[in-house]
Amino acid sequence: MDIIIFIFKLLITITAPFGVREEFWGKALLLISPSALRKLCKSFRIVLVEGTNGKSTTSNILANILKCDNTKACVGHEPKNTENTIAGFLTKNYKSSSVAIFSVDLEYLQKIADTVS
Numbered sequence: 001m002d003i004i005i006f007i008f009k010l011l012i013t014i015t016a017p018f019g020v021r022e023e024f025w026g027k028a029l030l031l032i033s034p035s036a037l038r039k040l041c042k043s044f045r046i047v048l049v050e051g052t053n054g055k056s057t058t059s060n061i062l063a064n065i066l067k068c069d070n071t072k073a074c075v076g077h078e079p080k081n082t083e084n085t086i087a088g089f090l091t092k093n094y095k096s097s098s099v100a101i102f103s104v105d106l107e108y109l110q111k112i113a114d115t116v117s
Contacts, residue, residue: 004029004033004036005029005036005039005040005091005094006094008025008028008029008091009091009094011025012025012088012091013092021088022085022089022091022092023078023082023084023085023088024084024088025088026083026084026085026087026088026089026091027084027087027088029087029088030083030084030087036087036091037086037087037090037115037116038115040090040094041090041116043090043094044090044097044098044100045098045099045100046099046100046102046116047059047062047099047100047101047102048102048104048109048112048113049062049101049103049104050103050105050106050109055103055104056075056077056103058103059075059076059077059101059102059103060075063099063101066099071098071099072096072097072099073097073098073099073101074089074093074096074097074099074101075100075101075102075103076089076100076101076102076103077103078103080105080108081102081103081104081105081108081112082108082112083111083112083115086100086102086112086115086116089102
């Protein structure tokens with residue numbers, strides 16, 4: 001499984017300058033390996049931030065607090081963090097961060113929480 005994730009991580013890095021979004025590669029990864037998201041989630045401590053206002057600010061503050069403690073944290077700022085977006089983001093940050101923080105809209109919260117737990 002690691003080799004597949006590293007191949008997709010490379011694809012994300014190579015294609016980003018051409019405007020190919022992480023969500024595209026996340027969707028492709030999940031089509032090839034439906035269990036990849038669970039595998040990726042086990043490599044991170046996941047924090048989901050939900051609310052009407054202030055999700056991005058709260059996520060950034062939390063990431064900065066963790067970084068002060070020498071914890072490598074990454075923040076997903078997509079307006080709608082879906083399974084595909086999260087899979088792409090976690091792939092991009094695989095082995096380079098230990099905590100992933102996501103702003104999640106209420107409509108996706110339960111599904112994402114069930115997936116990442």
